[in-house]
Amino acid sequence: MEKITSVRGFNDILPQETGIWQYVEGRARDIFTNFGFREIRVPVLEKTDLFKRSIGESTDIVEKEMYTFLDRGDEYLTLRPEATASVIRACIEHAVFTFDPVARLFTIGPMFRRERPQKGRYRQFHQINVECLGLDDPRIDAEVILMLIQFLNAMEMTALRLQINSLGCQECRPVFRSNLYDFLLRRENDFCEDCRRRVVTNPLRVFDCKVNSCQAAIDHAPRLSGFICGKCKDHFTKLKEYLNIFDISFEINDKMVRGLDYYTRTTFEVVTESLGAQNAIAGGGRYDGLVKSLGGPDVPGIGFAVGMERLISLMPRGVEEFVDTLDLFIAALGDDAQRLAFKLCNAVRIKGIRSDMDYAGKSLKSQMKRADKLNSYYTLILGDNEIRENRAEFRDMRKGSQVTLGLDRIEETILKLIKER
Ligand code: HAM
DSSP: OOOOOOOTTTOOHHHHHHHHHHHHHHHHHHHHHHTTTEOOOOOEEEEHHHHHHHHTTHHIIIIIIEEEETTTTTTEEEEEEHHHHHHHHHHHHHTHHHHHOOOOEEEHHHHEOOOOTTTTBSSSSEEEEEEEESSHHHHHHHHHHHHHHHHHHHTTOOOOEEEEEOOTTTTHHHHHHHHHHHHHHHHHSSSOOHHHHHHHGGGGGGGGGHHHHHEEEETTSSSGGGGHHHHHHHHHHHHHHHHHTTOOEEOOOOTTSSSSSTEEEEEEEEEEEEEOOEEEEEEEETTTTTTHHSSOOSSOOOEEEEEEEHHHHHOOGGGGGGGOOOOEEEOSHHHHHHHHHHHHHHHHHHTOOOOOOOOOOOOOOHHHHHHHTTTEEEEEEEEEHHHHOOOOEEEETTTTTEEESSSSTTHHHHHHHHHHH
């Protein structure tokens, strides 16, 4: 029969890979908790309007990449392409800000974008997502970036570059936007068809265009730094000072506009040379008008998301270093040995030892092979001879050494030996 395969761009994470995923998630939880962040879990499905209103109607994500469907003719729903909008929706819905003016939240899970799959770009991918709501002090911007860098350092990531920019606020952005608009109109012929459309719908998006000729033409465009208002400038200057306090090196990339419309003031990305076109491991920024625009109070916010697939593919300690190990494999031959093994294997499991055995009646040789495959530290060998002589062989699989143990009180002896390791 024809087999059914997975959907293009949707990947399985196999048991030999889940170890590194759990490690990354665990370290993120530890580090974020130190910074006062708590986990929130939000649904993967939301009303389409949530993303249209937050990410922006004329972004690539909303225009081309969302998995949207009409739910039984009732309403349009979308598989979340990112988590920020959902986290804010949840905070507004549960009136979080009436209990506490500051919410430091993180969430980990799958996101969905219908992009063209390639290395580092998938249609289902995972993000570690952080949001800090309620504070507009530039110290928070620095703190959030510090936390991101600390997390990436904990993952032993090297050759990364932090790029920052300011996108201004409701005061200065419109002035910049209209200057940019004039420039783009004058140079319209230098830009691709998509960009010519963007001039009208969302001129800032032209900075994001990957077409070479557009990239060259945009080099001459005005930058927000030329129009930035006093308050935004002060915010940006302080952020840079605070980053210096923590010796965080950064570059200013004044062409970085990010692919989502909600950003104000600080934006940042962590990029690498090693991923080809998909070079961003993490991205984020401030979004001071977003909560209000989604029907909540006038609460500022800042956050980021790390792409887990990209991060894991670049970690110097590879997937194989995190493969689960076993403490004990029991290789047993014959009925008596199997009976004892079955009892012992489950008894030590209950005491917290990771153990396994063979139930398929395989030869001793193939059972030893299986012990090796399962990455077991020790193997207890119970052959016919051993049972007859009331003994077992206890083998250290790493060292290749072996000791003989008496079968009386075997469970306690094994527990002691394993716990002493
Ligand atoms: P974003 O830049 O769209 O930001 O995504 C963040 C990260 O997710 C990217 O840097 C990348 O590592 C990863 N990523 C994005 N698309 C894909 C894909 N198709 N395949 C694999 N990885 C991908 C956001 O999503 C914002 N919500 C971040 C944020 C939080 N801003 C404020 N708070």
